[in-house]
Amino acid sequence: MRTTLRALEGLLLYRGQRTARHNAWASVVEDRRRAHSRRETQRLLEATGTRRAGREHPA
Template sequence: MTPRRPALAEALLVVESLLLGGGQRTARRNAWSSVVADRQRARERAEAQRVLGGASAFRP
């Protein structure tokens, strides 16, 4: 059985479909996907800097 979406999320999707055309909806979702990917890269970059910064402290 597939879990149901919360009622609020479902309502927001309905409102979105009424207010935005298909192209605008796709553009907004693509933009949000880019934001999420940028945030993930930033977290990974910060982690790499922490690891490399910690490793440099152990050099003779």
């Protein structure tokens, strides 16, 4: 009985770790996508001469 419980526990922990790794990788991919989008937006703003919000406003 003890061996069966340990085997089941090991299987559940393995699945949990696999899920955690998958979720972590999905977060990394999404962060990279957002960073790429920010860089592209920044390039476009600089190319068009548009100022970022929060900088000096004309009086």
